[in-house]
Amino acid sequence: MASSLGGKSPSLSHGAKKKARKQDGFVRVRKSDLEKLSTEVMQLREFLPRVLNRDLIEMLHKARAVHTMKEHLLQEQEQQQQDCVHLQARLEAVQTECQKEREEKLLLREQLWQGGEELQQQADFCSALGSAACSLLWSCSSGADTVTRWLADGKLQSFLAVSAQTLESFVRSLDEDEKTQTEDHNSHEHQFVLALAGTITNIAAVTCGRDFLSTSAQDLLDTLMMMLELMKPGVFPKLKVLMLMALYNVSISVRGLKCLSDNPGLLPLICTLLDDGDWEVCLHSVRLLQSVLLEEELLLLLAPSLLDPRLQAAVSRLTSSVQPRLRLAAQQTLEDLQTLQQSRGGKQSGVFGPPAV
Numbered sequence: 001m002a003s004s005l006g007g008k009s010p011s012l013s014h015g016a017k018k019k020a021r022k023q024d025g026f027v028r029v030r031k032s033d034l035e036k037l038s039t040e041v042m043q044l045r046e047f048l049p050r051v052l053n054r055d056l057i058e059m060l061h062k063a064r065a066v067h068t069m070k071e072h073l074l075q076e077q078e079q080q081q082q083d084c085v086h087l088q089a090r091l092e093a094v095q096t097e098c099q100k101e102r103e104e105k106l107l108l109r110e111q112l113w114q115g116g117e118e119l120q121q122q123a124d125f126c127s128a129l130g131s132a133a134c135s136l137l138w139s140c141s142s143g144a145d146t147v148t149r150w151l152a153d154g155k156l157q158s159f160l161a162v163s164a165q166t167l168e169s170f171v172r173s174l175d176e177d178e179k180t181q182t183e184d185h186n187s188h189e190h191q192f193v194l195a196l197a198g199t200i201t202n203i204a205a206v207t208c209g210r211d212f213l214s215t216s217a218q219d220l221l222d223t224l225m226m227m228l229e230l231m232k233p234g235v236f237p238k239l240k241v242l243m244l245m246a247l248y249n250v251s252i253s254v255r256g257l258k259c260l261s262d263n264p265g266l267l268p269l270i271c272t273l274l275d276d277g278d279w280e281v282c283l284h285s286v287r288l289l290q291s292v293l294l295e296e297e298l299l300l301l302l303a304p305s306l307l308d309p310r311l312q313a314a315v316s317r318l319t320s321s322v323q324p325r326l327r328l329a330a331q332q333t334l335e336d337l338q339t340l341q342q343s344r345g346g347k348q349s350g351v352f353g354p355p356a357v
Helices: 014-021 031-051 054-140 144-153 156-172 188-205 207-216 218-230 237-251 254-261 266-273 279-294 296-306 309-318 324-343
Strands: none
Touching: 054 188, 144 156, 144 188, 144 207, 156 188, 156 207, 156 218, 188 207, 188 237, 207 218, 207 237, 207 254, 218 237, 218 254, 218 266, 237 254, 237 279, 254 279, 254 296, 266 279, 266 296, 266 309, 279 296, 279 309, 279 324, 296 324, 309 324
């Protein structure tokens, strides 16, 4: 406090003040400082609720959540980077393996091509060899003694079975679009099947041979008729002629004719082949029909089919052929059909001898 004389009280030193504050647990503070402190506290009480409102608290929570999410995203990013590095390594390994497999594939393709070339060469060689061998067999089979020896050896049955399978496979493998356009009569394959059919024809030209075909090779005869039915008009006429000659040779014997007539498709097949377009196919179809007309026992059984107007019309058309042999055979057959229509029986003109080829 100021003295009455207006002088100032001597101020305490810092050490004295500190010592005074510690006395008796009390602290001595200036009144002005206390008032200042009180004013600041009152100001804080007034303004603090305005600052620390709910929005700020929510914002602080959101900021804390964002910080947490940031840390989580950083961890995920780090994990994804590690995964990316791992996948990159796997990709490089797969690419390396793919390149290796591609090279192996190219090598295998080249080997396959070489194998195909070699296989084609072997097939061509086998086809040429088979064609040559069967051509020799065809030539040898023209002798009756040869066929007799074949029958005595007892291996003719297996040969005929293989021949039937080969002919059927050949006919069924023909491309419908190329039959009438790219027929190669000089190919080894064609010569091979022609030689097989010719050998069968020559076997049937011998008495013991056609008896064997009639009794032990019914499947072969049915296959020949089926193949003739499958082949389109004008396609491979030489093969058709050889098949028809084989059937005709078999039909010369009564047993063989009955064997052929057991197939219900015989007369429909003949009727179809009469319109083939190739005159030799038509000629041998007419001759086969003549064999049927000569057997009186069959006339009674087959009369309805033999008197079919379509059959007579087909034969009648052939009577105008420019080929003398075909025209003559058609005229004789038409007379036989007309006689059958009138009398349902009777002897007809003689049959041709068995042809060898």
